[in-house]
Amino acid sequence: MIQLAPHLFNGLTLGLLFALIALGFTLIVGVMEVLNLAHGSLFALGAYIALSMIDPAWAQETALGGWWLGLPITARYGVALAFAPLAVGLAGMLLERCLRPTYDKAPLYGLLLTFGAALVIEELIRLGWGTGEQHLPVPDGINGAFFFGGLIFSKYKIFAAVFALAAIAAVWVFLERTPYGAIIKAGAHDSEMVRALGYDLARLRMFVFGLGAALAGIAGIVMVPIWGLRPHVGIDVVIPAFLIIVLGGVGSFWGAVVASILVGLAVGITGAYASAWSLMSMYLLLIAVVGFRARGLFGRKSALER
C-alpha cells in the first residue's frame, strides 16, 4: 500500500485543482444554464498570459522590460498569478456578451457558441505563442523534490495543492460571507428566483462568467507545470468538469469540491496501475455514470436536460 501513497497524493492534488476548474464551471452552469465548452481554452489562456507576464517576449528590448526581467522570479510569478486571471476574467465577460443572442434559443446554440469560442481562443493562443511545447517558469522555492517518509514528493505539487485549497477557501468565503456572493450562490441554485427578486441579471451573468473564467485561468497557471504548456492543454478540462457537476450536482459548492476530489483520486489511482490511461479513466467514468440509462447520481432532471 505504500506504493499507492504518491498516487493518492497526486490524485488529491489533482482533485483540488479540478475543484478550482469545477467551481467556475458549476457557477456558470448554475446561474446561466450554459455549458461552457470554452472552459478548457480559458484555462490554457490563463497559463499563456501568465507566461507572457513572467517572461515577456519583447522584454529584452526595452528598459522597462529589462528591469522587469531583473526582478526575482518569485515576484514576477506572484504578479502573474494575481493579474493573469483578471485578464482571463475579462475574456470571459466578452464571451458572455457573445452568448447573449443565444439565451432565448435552444441550449444547442450556447453549446455551439462556446465550442466555437474554444476553437477561436485556441487559435489565438497558437498564433500568439506558437504551437510548440513551452515552459512556465516557477519560483525556485517551489521547484524540485521533497523527501518524506522514504518517498519523493514534488514540492511544486504541494504548492499547487495548498494554493488550490486557499483559492477554494477564498471562493467559499466569497459565496458564503459576502452579499454579492450570496446572490450568486442563490442564482446558481435557482436563477429564476434571483430574477424575480429584482437583481440585475445581465450584470450578474457577466460577473459570474468572468469569475468562472478567472478561476479556470488560475487553475491553468497552477496546473501547466504539471500538465505541460501546449495550446490544446485545455482539452482534458471540460469532460472532468462536466463529470464533476453531474456527480456533485449543478451549482453546489460542496458537491463540486467533494466530487472533484473523488475524480482526482480516481485518476490518481488509475495512474498507479495504467499510467498512460489515467486521463481516459475520467472519460470512461463519465460514460459509466451518464450513459447507459443512468440518470446521474441524483435522478433529478436538471437544467442540463432541457
Place this chain on the structure above:
Amino acid sequence: MALFEARSIHKRFGARVVLENVNLSFEAGQVSGIMGPNGAGKTTCFHVLTGRYAPDRGEILLEGQSIGGLPPQRIARLGVARSFQVMNLFDDSTVLENILLALPDFRARRHKALTAAFADAALIDEAREVLDQVGLTGREWEPSVSLSYGDRRALEIGVALAARPRILFLDEPTSGLGTEATLNLARLIARLRQRYTIVVIEHDMRFLFRIADRIAVIHWGQVIAEGTPAALSTNKWVQRSALGELV
C-alpha cells in the same frame, strides 16, 4: 366490464403522497370527466392513466388488459391517446404532417427508409378526414406554428384522434380558450362522442357539467365523489372542496 379502469392507484413523489387509493372506471361510448382544483392530484392522475408516470401501486386496465407501468409508446399502440394541456405539436411541420405522423397506418411504415412519405394518397386522405373532424379542413399545408391558438388546440386534439384510439384522454382542453372557442370545443366533443370514448380532465366546471355523462372529483389525492352532473351538483363534498359556483 368497463373499457378502462384504474384500481387502487397510489402515487408518491419522494415523501409526498399525491394519489391515494384512486379508483376510476370509464365506460365505452361515454364522456367521462375528472375534476378537481389545482394541486389536487388530477394532473398526476392523468399522467398515471396515460402512461407518463408508472403507479407505485395499483392496476390500470384497458378492457381487462393490464397496462400499468408500460412505456407511453406501448400504451399508445394499445389504443390510448391523449392530448396535452400545454400544446405539444410538431412545430416545424405542417398541419397535415402533425396528423400524418399519428396515423397508425403511417406508423406501420416506420421502418421504410426508401419510400416517399407523402406519396401515399390514401394516407393523406385519411389525415384530411381527421382534419375535417376537428374543423381544420383545407388548412393542410399551413405551418402548424402559424395557426391561431384555438386552431392549434383543435390540431392538438386532432393528433390524438388520428390514432383512432379506443379511449381518448383530453387534458384541460379549454385552457386558454375564449367563450366562443370553448363552445366550439363542446360541439366538437359532442360530435366525437359518437365514435370515441372520451375522458376529459378539467377545472372549468361548467364545461364539464355540460358535456360529461359521469364525473369523478379528485381532491387531496383521492376520489371524493363520483356520479352524474345532476347527482354531483347536490353533493356536499363537491360543494365543500371549494369548486366555486355550481351549474
Place this chain on the structure above:
Amino acid sequence: MLTLSDISPRSTAWVTPQMLVLALVMLSAPLWLGPVGLYQYLGIEIAIWMVYALGFNLLFGYTGLHSFGHGAYLGVGGYAFGLFQHHVGTSLVGGLAAAILASALAGMIVAAAVSHRRGIYFALLTIAFGQVFWFSAIKLHWLTGGEDGLLNIPRPALDLGVVQVTLSDNLSFYYFTVAVLGLCVVALWRIVNSPFGRILQAIRQNEMRASFIGYEVWRFKFAAFVLSAMFAGLAGGLFAMAQESAYPDVMSLHQSGLIVMMVLVGGGLVSFWGPVLGVVLYFVARDVLGALTETWLLWYGLMFVAMVMFRPEGLAGVLHRLRRRPPSAAQTRPVTSGGA
C-alpha cells in the same frame, strides 16, 4: 426561424434539380479546378467530406442529436479499410464494406450508451466517446500505427467485371468518389423524405409527443446514430484511399468540431444542402484564405461564432430567405418533381 421540416419540400422524387446542379459542378470540376488555381486532390477531399457531412447531418440537423465526437467513425472507417487491405486482401469493395461495418459497430456501441439521452448529456457523452476512440487510436500502436499512422494503404482497382478501372491517379479516383457521393446523396434524400426520416424529424421537434403517438423513440435515435456513423465510415474508407494512409487526428475533438462547424455554417440546420455548402466553404477558406494568411482558421472560427449568434440558419438559410417570396399555402405543397 426556418427549419428543416418546412424548408425542404415533401418531395416524392428520387432526383431533384439541385442534385443535377451538384452533379454538373462536380463532374466538370477537373476542367475548371486547375484554371481557378486549385487542384484535383482538393476535389477528392471535398467530395469525401460531403459524404461525411451529409451523413452527419442526418443525425445533427434532421434528428436533432448533436454529436461532437463524430470524427471517431471517420477514423474507424479509415483504419478498417487499411487493416483489411493489409491483413485480408486487396479489395475495393471489401475494404469499403469493412469500413462501413466497423464504423457501424463502433456506432452501435456508442449509440447504446447515448440513445436514451438528448441535449447536453448526449453531446458531452459523444465528446467523451470521441476522446476514448482518439486516445485508443494513438495508444494501440500495434494496431493503428499510433501517431505515425497506418501507412501504405493501397487504392485497389475498381472491378466492374468486364473491365478493371485503376484508381491510382487522382482523376479517376476523383470520379469514383463523386460516383459514391452521388449514390449517397440520392440515398440520403430518399431517407429524409421517407416515413423513417419524417419520424426522425418528429423526434427532433418533440420527442415526448413522438413517444405518446406510439414511436419507440430510442430505437430511432439509435438507428439514426448508426446510419450516420456508417456514412462517416464510408467517407473514412475513401479518405484512407485518398491519402493512402490513416491517422488518428480525424478523431480528435478539434476535427470532430470542424464537421459540426461546417454543417452549421453551411445551413445544415435548415437545409438538406447545407452540409454541401458548408464543406465547400470550409475548404475554400482553408486553401484560398489559407494561402493568404496563417490566421485563416481563426477567421473561420470567428465567422462560425458570429453565425451562431446572428444567423444560425447558415448559408443555405440566408440564401433561401433571399430567394423566397412571402410564404403562402401554395409554397409548402408537396411537389412531385422536386423543388426548392
